[in-house]
Amino acid sequence: MDKLIKNCLTTMNPKILRIIKIVGRKADQKNLKTYLVGGIVRDVLLKRNNLDIDIVVEGSGILLAQEIAREQKKKLIIYPQFKTATLFWSEDIHIDFATARKESYPFSGALPVVAPGNIRDDLFRRDFTINAMAISINKDSFGQLVDEFGGLVDLQHKKIRILHDKSFIEDPTRILRAVRFEQRFRFCIQTHTLNLLKEALKKELFKNVKAQRYFNEFKKMLKERDVVLCFKRLIQLKALSFLSPGIKINLPLLQQIDKNIQNLRRVSSRVDPSVDLICLMILLERLKPKALEALLSRFNLRREDRVAIVESYKWKDIETKLSRGHLKPSEGYLILKPLSQTTILYLRFRSLKRIVWQRIDRFLKNDQMVKIFLTGEDIKNLGCTSGQKIGEVLDNVLYEKIDGKLNNKQQEYKRAKELILL
Numbered sequence: 470m471d472k473l474i475k476n477c478l479t480t481m482n483p484k485i486l487r488i489i490k491i492v493g494r495k496a497d498q499k500n501l502k503t504y505l506v507g508g509i510v511r512d513v514l515l516k517r518n519n520l521d522i523d524i525v526v527e528g529s530g531i532l533l534a535q536e537i538a539r540e541q542k543k544k545l546i547i548y549p550q551f552k553t554a555t556l557f558w559s560e561d562i563h564i565d566f567a568t569a570r571k572e573s574y575p576f577s578g579a580l581p582v583v584a585p586g587n588i589r590d591d592l593f594r595r596d597f598t599i600n601a602m603a604i605s606i607n608k609d610s611f612g613q614l615v616d617e618f619g620g621l622v623d624l625q626h627k628k629i630r631i632l633h634d635k636s637f638i639e640d641p642t643r644i645l646r647a648v649r650f651e652q653r654f655r656f657c658i659q660t661h662t663l664n665l666l667k668e669a670l671k672k673e674l675f676k677n678v679k680a681q682r683y684f685n686e687f688k689k690m691l692k693e694r695d696v697v698l699c700f701k702r703l704i705q706l707k708a709l710s711f712l713s714p715g716i717k718i719n720l721p722l723l724q725q726i727d728k729n730i731q732n733l734r735r736v737s738s739r740v741d742p743s744v745d746l747i748c749l750m751i752l753l754e755r756l757k758p759k760a761l762e763a764l765l766s767r768f769n770l771r772r773e774d775r776v777a778i779v780e781s782y783k784w785k786d787i788e789t790k791l792s793r794g795h796l797k798p799s800e801g802y803l804i805l806k807p808l809s810q811t812t813i814l815y816l817r818f819r820s821l822k823r824i825v826w827q828r829i830d831r832f833l834k835n836d837q838m839v840k841i842f843l844t845g846e847d848i849k850n851l852g853c854t855s856g857q858k859i860g861e862v863l864d865n866v867l868y869e870k871i872d873g874k875l876n877n878k879q880q881e882y883k884r885a886k887e888l889i890l891l
Contacts, residue, residue, distance in 0.1 A: 477513050478604070478612050485522065488558060492524060493606035495537050502527040504588055504603035504615065511599050514624055515654070522564040525591050525603065530554060534566035551583070570594070574639040578677030581639075589617050596643045597650065598623045598630045623659070630659040637669035641678050642686040644669055644708060649690045652698040667706065675711045683711060684768040691745035697723050700752075712752065713760050722751050722819070729818035746774055747815050750781040758782075773809065780812040784819055791825045799868035801828045802836045836871050842878040843885055851882075853889045862888045 478486060489505060496503035504525050505513075512519035526533050531547055534554035538545035544557040552568040571586035572594040581594070588603055595601040598620040605613040614621065623630050629651050637643055644666055651658050658666065669675075675683050690699050700723055703709050709716055753761060761782075765775050790804050805813055817829045843866055848859045862885050869875050875884060 477516065480516055481513060482518060482520070484562070485520065488522065488562070488564065489606050491541070492533070492537060492564070493608060493611060495540065496526065496533055496606065497608050499528075499533060499536065501529075501533055502588070503533065503606055505606055506591070506603045507595065507600055510602045510604050510614075511620075511624065513604070514602075514621065520562050522562070524564060524566045524606075525569050525588060526566065527569045527587055530566040530568040534564075567591075576677070577638045577674055578641055578679075588615055592617055593632060595632065596636065596640070596646055598632060599628075599650070599656075601632060627654070627656040628659045629656050629662060631662045631665065634665060637665055637674060641669060641674040642683055644675065645683075645686045645690060648699055648702050648706070648708070649693060652695055652702055653693055670706060670708055673710075680711075680767045681769050687711075688745055688749075691748045696748055709752075713756055713764050716752075717755050718752060719755060722754075723748070725818060746777060746811050749774075750778055750811075750815050751819075753778060754781065774811075777809040777811040777815075780808055781815050781819075784812075784816050787816055788820050788822065788825055791820075791828050792822055796828065797872050798828075798831060798836055799871045801832055802868070802871050805829065805832045806837065839867065839871050841867050841870055841875075841881055843881050847882070848885060848889070851886055851889055858889070 478489075481489075493503060505523070506525045507523045509519045509521060509523060524530065524533075530552060531549070531554045534545055534547070534556050537543070538556050541558075545554055546557075547554045552570065554566045556564045556566065558564055569586050569588050569591040570583045571590035572581035572583055574581055592601040592603060592615070598618045600620070601618050602620040603615040605611060605615065618632050619630075629647050631637070631643070631647075647658055647662065647666055650656065690696065693699055697720075700709075700718060701720065704718055704720065709718065753764065756764065761778070765778065770778070787804065787808070791801060793800075808816075813829060813833065817826060817833075820826065841863065843863060845859050845863065848862050853859055853862065865888055866875065866881050866885055869884060870881070875881050
């Protein structure tokens with residue numbers, strides 16, 4: 470067994486393995502039992518890449534993090550109330566250190582009460598058996614798997630299983646996580662776990678959790694690569710009522726996301742950060758205005774996200790404007806420029822009209838980047854003193870440049886002089 474785990478470790482990203490060994494050596498110097506835990510252990514066993522390094526220490530996780538940060542000259546943020554710390558190793562790699570702890574829940578959906586514990590206690594507080602394994606990184610036991618709850622067997626049998634019967638009661642957000650992991654790995658929720666999950670849904674235990682906390686877990690699902698599969702499963706389980714009573718999901722449109730996502734990425738490198746919001750727009754598009762307003766208020770979305778969602782309700786009007794026969798590029802620019810980037814991308818695959826796609830693509834690739842050489846000071850030097858007139862001249866020069874009528878600074882100056890005299 471140990472040999473299998475050690476072999477798995479050797480297949481890790483070499484950079485990550487090097488970091489783990491550095492942490493292990495420092496832990497040995499401090500005589501601290503230290504473990505790699507959680508999702509990275511699961512992904513090591515599945516031979517999947519994972520840059521999120523979670524370390525649990527039997528002793529002081531903060532102390533170990535401080536020693537490594539000092540030695541390696543890395544930035545460290547400490548959260549003393551949680552006995553945790555985050556060490557920023559590089560731009561794309563950070564290490565979360567925690568002191569081994571045990572948890573208890575005063576009531577369903579409450580935040581846990583934390584007390585010091587050992588590695589078994591720490592693993593027992595986790596959501597599913599496949600996430601409740603640890604690997605020792607101390608030299609004398611390096612690569613040894615700690616699997617107190619049968620996580621490796623469940624991993625091999627592709628099962629999502631909770632650790633105890635009160636799991637969904639204690640933390641109802643695990644309902645969403647069960648579906649997310651099931652669909653990500655193409656696993657199955659174990660029968661007893663599924664029965665308990667359905668019982669938790671019937672009792673609407675999600676109401677015991679602060680709406681924002683449940684919604685934050687839901688947003689993680691929106692970032693999944695196979696988000697459509699996640700929502701098919703949620704619909705099957707009738708697990709979306711937390712959004713709004715009687716919500717109806719446009720599943721065919723959601724399926725269209727998968728077909729268009731690669732095209733969207735080709736259109737703009739800025740797509741990825743907003744894909745989750747675009748999915749949310751589709752989920753909410755059938756809500757009536759009052760229901761949407763209540764949802765946006767309850768889940769405390771960022772202002773820019775609220776604006777984008779409200780804008781998306783006008784997509785048909787925008788589509789109609791963009792579909793006009795003889796629409797100049799500058800006219801398309803004026804339609805799209807006031808909208809958020811997310812709204813524009815939403816419309817890009819929401820519409821079925823090729824002419825709309827083409828005009829949005831032109832805006833994203835070219836028109837929104839067009840700049841003119843002239844400045845307000847240049848217009849003043851041409852004899853124009855009215856602030857309003859200066860703005861109008863600059864705008865019109867920009868629009869004509871978008872339409873391909875102006876190609877250089879001299880042409881811009883000439884056209885500005887003509888516009889001033891109009």
